[in-house]
Amino acid sequence: MAQGSHEASTNIGDKIIEHVANSDVMIHLELFGIDLSITKHVIMLWIAAGLLVTAALYATRRYRKEERPVPSGFSNAFEYVVDFVRTGILIPTVGKNHVLKWGPLVMSFFFLILTVNFLGLMPFFNYINHGHGGTTATGNINVTAALALITFFAIIVAGILEHGFFKHWKNLVPGGLPKAVYIILIPIEILSMFVRPFALTMRLAANMTAGHIAMLAIFAPIFLLHNAYVGVASVTLNVGITFLEIIVSIVQAYVFTLLSSVFIGQSIHPHH
Amino acid sequence: MENLLRFDTGLMIWTWITFIAVLVILATKAWKPMIKALENRENFIRESLEEAEAARHEADKVAAEYEVMVAKARQEAQAIVSAGKETAERMKAEILKEAQEKSAGILRQAEVQIGTEREKAIAEIRTQIVDISMAAAEKIIAKSITREDNERLIGDALKEYGKN
Numbered sequence: 001m002a003q004g005s006h007e008a009s010t011n012i013g014d015k016i017i018e019h020v021a022n023s024d025v026m027i028h029l030e031l032f033g034i035d036l037s038i039t040k041h042v043i044m045l046w047i048a049a050g051l052l053v054t055a056a057l058y059a060t061r062r063y064r065k066e067e068r069p070v071p072s073g074f075s076n077a078f079e080y081v082v083d084f085v086r087t088g089i090l091i092p093t094v095g096k097n098h099v100l101k102w103g104p105l106v107m108s109f110f111f112l113i114l115t116v117n118f119l120g121l122m123p124f125f126n127y128i129n130h131g132h133g134g135t136t137a138t139g140n141i142n143v144t145a146a147l148a149l150i151t152f153f154a155i156i157v158a159g160i161l162e163h164g165f166f167k168h169w170k171n172l173v174p175g176g177l178p179k180a181v182y183i184i185l186i187p188i189e190i191l192s193m194f195v196r197p198f199a200l201t202m203r204l205a206a207n208m209t210a211g212h213i214a215m216l217a218i219f220a221p222i223f224l225l226h227n228a229y230v231g232v233a234s235v236t237l238n239v240g241i242t243f244l245e246i247i248v249s250i251v252q253a254y255v256f257t258l259l260s261s262v263f264i265g266q267s268i269h270p271h272h
Numbered sequence: 273m274e275n276l277l278r279f280d281t282g283l284m285i286w287t288w289i290t291f292i293a294v295l296v297i298l299a300t301k302a303w304k305p306m307i308k309a310l311e312n313r314e315n316f317i318r319e320s321l322e323e324a325e326a327a328r329h330e331a332d333k334v335a336a337e338y339e340v341m342v343a344k345a346r347q348e349a350q351a352i353v354s355a356g357k358e359t360a361e362r363m364k365a366e367i368l369k370e371a372q373e374k375s376a377g378i379l380r381q382a383e384v385q386i387g388t389e390r391e392k393a394i395a396e397i398r399t400q401i402v403d404i405s406m407a408a409a410e411k412i413i414a415k416s417i418t419r420e421d422n423e424r425l426i427g428d429a430l431k432e433y434g435k436n
Contacts, residue, residue, distance in 0.1 A: 035282040042286045049290045056302040063305040068312050082306050103307050104299035112294055137287075142280040146287035 012223065016216045019135065041137040044125060048115040048137070056111065085110050089258050093265035102264055105154060109147065110257040113138055113204070117249035120208060121242065139208035141201055148197035151260040159267035171270035196263055200256055207252045211245040402426060
């Protein structure tokens with residue numbers, strides 16, 4: 001019995017990991033020696049991108065024609081979120097004059113991450129690829145690493161566009177300090193240059209995965225104990241966690257976007 | 273666990289492709305038009321507010337100017353009225369004085385004339401009385417008294433008359 005329970009819990013652990021991991025390769029694809037196989041997370045990214053592009057194009061249809069459109073309905077709601085990103089994230093970080101230049105990147109970050117995060121809350125993606133888990137693409141560190149790398153290069157490009165190539169690298173450390181300080185400061189600043197995108201990568205992926213793991217762990221006692229009361233408690237608790245995950249999805253999209261925008265802003269306006 | 277942290281170049285490249293496709297499509301079709309529209313609206317609202325503020329200031333200024341103008345006009349009117357009154361008063365006084373002087377002059381002249389006329393009349397009456405008396409006396413008395421006596425008698429009589 002003891003051994004059986006141990007086996008069951010190991011199975012549960014494997015199930016949880018399997019659930020939150022990417023699927024196996026669904027369509028094998030290789031181009032120039034690079035593995036470009038289609039997996040569940042690639043499909044989820046496409047679905048999210050398709051939904052986002054459709055919704056955004058529909059919402060902004062009048063903005064492309066009129067100079068001062070009066071939005072209503074869905075456009076109004078969409079504009080509210082865009083204006084939130086503009087006034088809440090872009091203007092305080094990159095500054096009013098750079099909104100048009102960096103706004104599209106930052107808004108694409110926010111809306112794509114938000115859409116992908118929300119897809120993870122939809123319970124039907126576990127049917128893609130024979131019941132593998134329904135965790136979302138932003139719960140995969142490869143996806144978040146790719147996004148964070150875009151931020152990493154955007155930070156450098158923003159600094160170079162604003163200050164020129166050499167001035168940008170000089171801006172990384174404050175000027176006018178004793179030489180001894182630079183011996184410590186330069187490695188720290190170089191390190192922080194890489195730590196920041198790494199933190200972005202881990203934060204988003206871990207947060208998006210953690211919710212799924214928590215929910216699965218709460219569901220697990222049902223299968224271990226076969227008890228109706230435990231079932232009621234688990235489901236009730238998970239309904240609450242689902243609401244929590246809605247908030248987490250929004251907050252994590254916001255945090256990734258805000259930090260990316262802050263780093264780009266620091267590159268444009270070095271406070272030294 | 274390895275499953276979770278597995279390095280997957282393919283997925284990274286797909287992420288880039290997807291993200292860049294979204295970025296390229298939405299940058300020109302959605303984000304920029306919307307940002308521009310929001311900025312336009314912001315500017316429009318700010319300009320409208322500034323214009324309204326300027327218009328209000330202008331209205332205030334015009335009202336203040338109008339008030340000053342009205343006050344000035346009222347003052348001027350008052351000045352004109354009081355100047356008119358003063359002129360009228362002065363003219364009245366002058367006319368009155370002139371009239372009084374004229375009337376006084378006329379009165380004096382009349383008095384003088386009356387005096388002269390009176391004296392003239394008295395002198396004439398006196399001569400006529402003498403002549404009449406003489407003629408009468410001549411007729412009554414005829415030649416009873418001499419001419420000298422007669423003249424003396426009349427002279428005495430006139431003296432008496434003059435005394436009276």
